[in-house]
Amino acid sequence: MSNTKSSLATPSVISDFKEITKMRLALSVVFSSLAGYLLGVDVVDFKTLVLLAFGGYFMVGASNAFNQIIEKDLDALMKRTQNRPIPAGRMSVNTAFIIASIFTLLGIIILYTINKQTAMFGAISIFLYTCVYTPLKTKTPLAVFVGAIPGAIxxxxxxxxxxxxxGIEPGTLFALQFFWQFPHFWAIGWFLFEDYKKGGFFMLPTGKQDKGTAVQTIMYTIWTLIISIIPVFGFTGKLQLSIVAAILVFSLGIGMLYYAVRLFKEMTEKAAKQLMLASVSYITLVQIVYVIDKFI
Structure with missing residues (x-):
């Protein structure tokens, strides 16, 4: 019996570590930062690429761990989060705090070795996510606006x-990912509406699953679509896009817009979930097209 227990304990420690740092989310964020690096660089330096990957992962992991410490009582109320390590009692707040603190230090130090500005933006993202976005989630739908800033960094x-x-180039990349987050988050807020309500979270712009929220979702999707093709017009310095890539990126945007309009028509949780999945595919594919277009 004790053997069975010990063999089960190891994967649960690993899975709890993945959960407290939200590994899948952290890796998607690392993917974004690596795409941004490849767009900005003249000659790829693999050492910087590795440092950015680790530094980025530590920063996001730290933000997520701090977030779960702050929201531990609310997480216990929601089905989606009640099995997280802290509310489920598998990890103490102290352990989570140690992980978050070590990750913060490692993240800032690693990003600082790349350059000071990278470390500064990394530190700003942790601060905004933990100290502004997290407390605002139970107060106002404007939390999504604040959360979109660290999410776009x-x-x-x-x-x-x-x-x-x-300059203008990273500003454009920031704007693209900033506006994209509204339809993405509101889609999540829509299909998890009842669960979020248990935790007292206000995620939808009108506070309800209504036409007002659906219209705003469409509007922000259109803004995202417009910003995504701006580099083809040559206003954005070194950040450029060929006509073929712009058509591809625009088509991806139309795909996401289709699901946003469908949410407006159907007003269902299923439609919201489809929009969320479409938004994840969209941002990943757009970043891939941007990078491939640069190197072809």
């Missing part, structure tokens, strides 16, 4: 890591 962070410069 990674794509831009990669460019800053590559160039040590903040």
């Amino acid at each position: 990674p794509f831009m962070l990669g460019w800053v890591a590559a160039t040590d410069d903040f």
Whole structure:
């Protein structure tokens, strides 16, 4: 019996570590920052690429761990989060705090070795996510606006890591990922509406699953679509897009817009879930098209 227990304990420790740092989310953020780096760099330096990947992962992992410490009582109320390590009692707050603190230090130190600006933006993202976005989630739907700022930093962070410069190019990458987050988050807020309500979270712009929320979702999807093709017009310095890539990116945007309009028509949790999945595919594919277009 004790053998069975010990063999089960190891994977649960690993899975709890993945959960407290939200590994899948962290890896998607790392993907964004690496895409931004590849867009900004003239010659790829694999050492910087590795440092950015680890630094980015530590920063996101730290933000997520701090978030779960702060929200532990609310997480216990929601089906989606009640099995997280802290509310489920598998990890103490102290352990989570140690992980979060070590990750913060490692993240800032690693990003600082790339350049100071990269470390600064990394630190700003942790601060905004933990100290502003997290407390606001139970107060106002504007929390999504605040949360979109740290959420949009990674794509831009990669460019800053590559160039040590903040200008129109990383600003455009930031804007693209910033506006994209509204339809993405509101889709999640829609299909998890009842669960979020148990935790007292206000995620939808009108506070309800109504036409007002659906219209705003469409509007922000259109903004995302417009920003995504701006580099083809040559206003954005070194950040450029060929006509073929712009058509591809625009088509991906139309795909996401289709699901946003469908949410408006159907007003169902199923439609919201489909929009969320479409939004994840969209941002990943757009970043891949941007990078491939640069190197072809």
